[in-house]
Amino acid sequence: MASLINSEALSTFLQYSKPQTTLDLASLAAIGVASATYLVKGTPWNRPDPYYNQWFERPQFKDGFQSNHPAATRNIAEKLEQTDQRVVIFWGSQSGTSEIFAHKLARECHLRYGVDAIALDLSDYDPETISQIPDTKLAIFILSTFGEGDPSDNTAGLWSWLHKGQPTVSLPTLQYAAFGLGNSNYKYYNRVVDVVVESLEKAGAKAFMPVGKADDANGGTEEDFLAWKTDLFTVFQEKLGCQEREIIYTPALAVREDPSLEPIDLHHGVPIEQHSGSKGKSVKTSPIRALAVTEARELYTTPTRNCVHLELDLGSHSELRYKTGDYLVVYPIAPDAEVDGLLRALGWQEKAETPLLISALEEGAASNIPSPTSANAILRYYIDICGPVARDIVKDLAQFAPTPDARELLLTLGKNKDAYQTFTRRNYVTLGRLLSLAAPGVVWKDLPLSYLLETIPPTQPRYYSIASSSIISARRLAITVGVEKKPLADEPSTEIKGLTSNYLLALSNSFQKTETSPLYQLAGPTSALEGHKIHAAIRKSKFKLPTLPSTPIIMVAAGTGIAAFRGFIQERTRLKSIGKPVGPMVLFFGCRNPEEDYLYRQELEEARAELGGAFEIVTAFSRVAGQKKQYVQDAIRYKANDFCALLDQDASLYVCGRASMAREVGKTVQDMLMAQHGWDEPQLRKWSDSMKRGSKWLEDVWG
Template structure:
């Protein structure tokens, strides 16, 4: 009840008694008045929370931790450039970390090769209107990713909104810029973000230095696309801007100092660091990271090369962790023991793997996003993506540190020749450690600074898994569905590269249930934090939600592990039906290879069909490898059922697609053709319909790759 109401009631009750007539009456009245005032002023005049109380619980070393957590002096990028003596800013908008990594690499190379003083800047760290204040003498470079249906990354949202709100009145006559986009041509709106940004900047009078670069990740071409654009950028530097290329040796941006006096408790030993504090939208979407227990794991199917895990995760006593049906579980993986040992051995750090290291940026704007103090082992296991392929750029640069002439010649040749590099990568599992070991077998790379490894190897990124359970049915225990499949090398199919996070989860599952052999991991985690089958994880909100009304019909399309959120949807509708709620019709189009081999949750879906009523739920399978039958994919089955699907969509059904982007693109084509045939629409009309249902959240996709 409202405190002011209580006070008024008390005063009213006192008034009924009349005026105080004795010292005891006066004392009682005073006591009531004082207590009422004290209650109302709690937290204002007394019992105020100490704003610095949290400092008692912080480790002293956190003041030297992530650079992104430090207080930012200004949100005006023009002021920042002036204050720091910089003449170029590289803005990055990144969802998975790739664009961020490219921005920092480019910043370092611009400085080393052309003497530019560069800030690599998170777009959310600066007010977008201050971009107009960047003087003509300075450069701006945009490295922007596109994901989903042409969406900007979370940290680009503020800049994106500003561009659209001010599209007709942008004035950027002094801005000289270049732009590079990261996208995937499997998506309809390939590289839409960089295209929209470039168009808006041009309309505002900005001057583009060279054509917009675009990377296509549909065939793994992002790195080569970036290198080609970077060569054009540097040609522009030399020929149009008059910058002189310098032949400088490697110049570190980090200092790394051993400090054996530090105790293990002082170190960042592997606990994940929370996301950028400045990135408010991203932080708001993701819960705190916690060590969550995997209480059970079960193989839904298993073949010689492909497995599928159903894992159940306990939210336990973490009251702040709550999920809703359709959300994602964010998993923070670790590198396998073998990769760590190979790299430590090549660098001659096996005896110093646990030595405390202090890491600091030589100057602001450098790529220091690593924790300090820490150790080489913790960096390699928890913070760097040492299991990722090495870029051709990095291979070329490594030649200068080679311990033997043969290694130097090999790396220089691979770095120069795109074809030779492609063939080498296609035949060899090329991680940073394996590359060093293969180029100079048995040798120690004594001249290779650890700072180069930290600057070059990308940060280890979390992975996202659709939650395959309903929060209505199981609010404190969630499930994920994990496909475990090694990727064979293009030119050496006998060698397969294990997926980093899927293999890690399979190893955790192996301690719970018999499983195929997987790489070895330090499953106990840093300081034993993951003992008891735990993983570092968080919950990320999603827009992939069931309709508000259970009576709304839904059409679901999935292939492989894309079935995960639909298991949750069906679970929830079955529970609602069990308590007497009316549920709308559900049709699930699901694609896999064979009915008896890789159809997860088939028994559960059959039970759900009975529970909700046979006329309410139907599964339409598509088998691409069924013996004696032609290949059929989900888009083929939708085409066969076009009239029924169109009628459902016309009757307010919500459409959901989950799986690979290529599948989603083919499904969209079939649906557009079906609606054109059903209604006699032309291309413009079907496009307007599609855009309309997407704006109304009646067409939702959760796709990848």
């Protein structure tokens, strides 16, 4: 019986298991292919694409250049051996100046003294491999200090490693030199290079020359670097036996015209995301986006200054988020007059939009300019043609001079510091203006674009404190932009115009449909900024309110330094309105005149009324007719008892504005505390260090 049932079941199964339709046949075929794929693991077709690497190949390695280049390494010693370099120049840079100095120095070492040198981003290599650099090599560190004595993002790995101390860090064979970039207006002037040098010495490294330091307080960075570089080359001559030779420009980058490219293939000026190496990749800054300006108004206008308030919409960019106290990073555009003047001097007016390919010609050469692009995009968006031309560049330009008179002038200015300073007191020498002044109406046909790319710093974005609270307007932020009209000392009619501030002023004027000067291509590259937009990003900040809103806060600001505090005050006012306990707040604010530049005065008065006794405003005015000049430090001194009492109540102290103001405020606060508590210097230092470590004393300063 069982056998009969099994036979019938089998017969029925076979009957219905036969393919009945075309769909059945297709299904069986698909199952067969899937089974075969599983069994052979893709062997018949899983062969490497011989051109796969080209998806990721650097442009400078195409066309056969360095086709046998060794695989990338994060070991510094290996890199030096692979490239046969005698000197390694490490750079730690936030704004790009240290990077520019490092690359220029590396090329000059090679061209002037025949010393093979390479400039390297610190974050591209593992810092512990510095210990493997042999004593036959030299290391040079060019390091910037920014913020409250902070290292640049790409120095973070070295900074952390050095702080591990001995015995982890041991450098008995390292011979080094160091140069720091800082500003003596800041409390922690050149702290980064000081800390790094101290750590290197403790680890057994040997300095082969004194540490150099640049002070940008009066714009002396370039001259300080030139003086230190002269001492470095003296060491090369006396200790290494190097002979100086005449420098003849040899391009490290190739710039080739390629009319076959279509406009759609080019980089027309949209900012390129710049990141450090894999270990130093910054997560502090958001992606760059075109943000719409939804409101623009002037806060005040005087013959020498303007101040505008801009509000921007984040609504269409869900990936962007800001917190109260963060920065808006703004990417500027060069004015038409500077771009057109330089194109005319170079003879590139008719070829401004011709497609250009940029590639490296030698090891270590790099360009921050995307390729392919055009001369117009390079000058308008990618290199800073509006900054003053450094003296060493003026001297180098003489080799390209189109006339004997131009050559003589440039050599005189480049070699003679006094002549250069006298000339620049009468003329604000941007590159275009310098070329026109040296050879009026003559084309500099021998000056190659490659030289400009290798020499002129890339255009850097500017940071603005966000002047709004994220808990009140999460998708809309504000910034406060001060615009100064600074005439040259000897020529009051000649103004030095800030690049980004004047660009934003022009944008504000266009929003209000008023005329502006200078003119800008406000629509941006390929009209990407049409409709009152700017290219910008959001950068995280440490300048934050205390976690507990009941914590007392003291805010000290001058001028546009009040921007971040506007967001602080908005936030606490909202918290108070919903029943949250809010600690006492005092704002010390300084400006010139209450009728002229008292920023956000009405808003502040309204907040004081809402907050009642929880918010006090103490003002200081420095330009009131018939009254003695008062600055914020004077106002603090006048309220010394209340100020110190708040600090004793665990208040957080914030200072925002120019570095010189912050320095004076710091001195005043320390003097008051020593007088109030009878402290000596060690006790004061202990308190100050504790406040800094606990983020209870924060500064957001510039200039």
